[in-house]
Amino acid sequence: MSDLFVKICGLRTERAVDAAVEAGADAVGFVFAASPRTVDAETARRLALRVPEHVLTVGVFRGQPVDEVRRLTEESGIRAVQLHGDEGPEYYTALRAPGRTLIRATAATEVPVRCGELDEDMLLLDAPDPGSGKPWNWASPGFTAPDGRWLLAGGLHPDNVRRAVEATGAWGVDVSSGVESERGVKSEQLIRAFVAAARK
Numbered sequence: 747m748s749d750l751f752v753k754i755c756g757l758r759t760e761r762a763v764d765a766a767v768e769a770g771a772d773a774v775g776f777v778f779a780a781s782p783r784t785v786d787a788e789t790a791r792r793l794a795l796r797v798p799e800h801v802l803t804v805g806v807f808r809g810q811p812v813d814e815v816r817r818l819t820e821e822s823g824i825r826a827v828q829l830h831g832d833e834g835p836e837y838y839t840a841l842r843a844p845g846r847t848l849i850r851a852t853a854a855t856e857v858p859v860r861c862g863e864l865d866e867d868m869l870l871l872d873a874p875d876p877g878s879g880k881p882w883n884w885a886s887p888g889f890t891a892p893d894g895r896w897l898l899a900g901g902l903h904p905d906n907v908r909r910a911v912e913a914t915g916a917w918g919v920d921v922s923s924g925v926e927s928e929r930g931v932k933s934e935q936l937i938r939a940f941v942a943a944a945r946k
């Protein structure tokens with residue numbers, strides 16, 4: 747087994763959370779941005795309480811005021827914040843807290859990006875439309891993979907994840923649509939298949 751970091755995102759039910767943890771995911775994500783997968787703080791808190799310490803709980807935000815991000819993070823008790831907006835460094839500084847992991851999500855472009863540019867702990871390179879299940883061209887010769895702790899996301903599924911990791915050298919992967927039987931509904935079987943395929 748490789749030590750690839752695997753995050754399963756957009757979880758809304760106990761069964762999906764348990765399936766991700768049992769399959770060996772390193773992180774599970776709860777969406778607080780506008781989405782068919784949105785959960786409220788109370789639901790995220792209840793689900794996060796099922797997650798063992800070694801699995802990172804992540805809240806996903808997009809273009810939300812910093813006070814709202816802080817409030818939802820504190821109310822739900824999640825340990826990491828994933829930011830999909832075009833927030834500047836001061837936003838990251840405002841959210842920095844002991845024990846909290848900051849993940850900067852940005853659309854992959856041919857302009858190389860570096861991990862840590864905004865004081866984030868992890869960088870996530872995604873498709874332009876996050877959570878849509880649409881891939882971007884990670885195999886393009888124009889794409890330069892960053893160094894460090896970066897996650898590949900966007901249109902991954904059990905049948906393409908291994909190829910994507912081998913093509914890019916990604917440190918980790920993140921998936922939502924590719925482990926759903928229909929939009930917003932997670933499939934335990936696809937979650938298991940994704941984690942196994944990612945680390946094959």
Ligand SMILES: O=C(O)c1ccccc1N[C@@H]1O[C@H](COP(=O)(O)O)[C@@H](O)[C@H]1O
Pocket residue numbers: 755756775777779780781782783806807808830851870872873876877878879880899900901902920921922923924
């Ligand atoms: O999942 C969502 O609906 C979502 C909404 C707003 C921002 C991010 C969202 N999800 C993130 O999108 C990527 C990949 O998604 P997919 O596998 O292509 O569906 C992942 O980082 C999710 O955390």
